Amino acid sequence: MLELRLVQGSLLKKVLESVKDLVNDANFDCSATGFSLQAMDSSHVALVALLLRSEGFEHYRCDRNISMGMNLGNMAKMLKCAGNDDIITIKADDGSDTVTFMFESPTQDKIADFEMKLMDIDSEHLGIPEAEYHAIVRMPSAEFCRICKDLSSIGDTVVISVTKEGVKFSTRGDIGTANIVCRQNTTVDKPEEATVIEMNEPVSLTFALRYLNSFTKASPLSNTVTISLSSELPVVVEYKIAEMGYVRFYLAPKIEEDEEETKP
Amino acid sequence: MLELRLVQGSLLKKVLESVKDLVNDANFDCSATGFSLQAMDSSHVALVALLLRSEGFEHYRCDRNISMGMNLGNMAKMLKCAGNDDIITIKADDGSDTVTFMFESPTQDKIADFEMKLMDIDSEHLGIPEAEYHAIVRMPSAEFCRICKDLSSIGDTVVISVTKEGVKFSTRGDIGTANIVCRQNTTVDKPEEATVIEMNEPVSLTFALRYLNSFTKASPLSNTVTISLSSELPVVVEYKIAEMGYVRFYLAPKIEEDEEETKP
DNA sequence: GCCGTACACA
């Protein structure tokens, strides 16, 4: 028996909007700790990890660990039917091959339940080691989103370079080149507007903008984004979910040889 | 000689936006009573009935009963040229094969007249008997609109079931099932937010969501919608037009045999 | 009050 009641249902709506374009089918894992998901994107290049801790739910009952395979597109369709102020409850009976999403309007006048069939999905749950990163950049999520969008109109890849002074995003394409530098800036009115750089060692890594632009769909979840970089390690783009957890996206850097190969 | 002056011209604009997708050509009937229309939709499944009572016009002159065949798409195009605050006057001379729409801006600085050719249309004016309905549901039009839109992302048809406690909208599709229950609720701040159920007998009827979604285009005309249901009778979805009349949509329920046939 | 998204039209 599983019953998870989330008062701020819009969070779950936003989570699904942010991952459904990247991942078609995935297992949601439910345990005493929380409600989580880990999945590779359909082209097996990027990885998504979601955690919604049990403490963030108004009611959290999960009798035993369970893994529920869902088509994220269909799940997103159903969640779109919930109002932004609705309370969402996720229910599943033991041994059932369906999951039920229940939506309660704030006034309780309207109660909806949507039932969806579960699927069997080969889960390739990777242990993601906690790593030390050469540099961690925190900046407003809207700004990172804008930069990735802007650069993708010039080129396909971005070089992210971090120095103590700031973070530089560079691209190059047929029509020209572009560099955007964001300086460390902690003297702002609101802490979420700050750009903060923690750096042990300068890094410079290249990524496909296509994936970064997909990651930024999660911007509505948080005002800030954290980008953790190390040479030879996948970048981690993390959006914290208030009081509950996070959505993290992992993407391996393009290595120089790759870049050369793809040049005409 | 016909001359109908409507101060709140936006009403006529909204009326046309709400019916033009359903009906291509129709006769507008003008008499001392008012300005009315009755027409089947192009696939002869749904029926629209419009009434704008003469008392609702600032000036209403209709020397003799007249029926004017119009292409509603073209009429809507012309009415779109009226500002939302414009006063609209509909004019037709006796024996003329054209109708003129005159738009006066509130300041009288701009006066436009649009002339449209009338058409001969076989009018199949049905007498619609006043019926007793098993159940009449009144609810906010925006809520009904949202429900029909949400359910159509899951299935093609909706079962509307009324009990004393509330009204339930159910559908079923490839990706799962959905049920939305709206409880009777009269204890709201504003009367137009209420959901009121008058029920003599429980009913449960099936309708094509495609048509209901078309009907909800009339939502801008009224904050509330009235849904009248009886087994074996077409449902009536009515939007009242303040001080003037109504737009009513009729749709025959799908009978069970139909449903079975469409199953694979 | 402004922005972004969603639907309607050409």
Add this chain to the structure above:
DNA sequence: TGTGTACGGC
């Protein structure tokens, strides 16, 4: 398919 407009969210 691309644009313009209307509505809802921040």
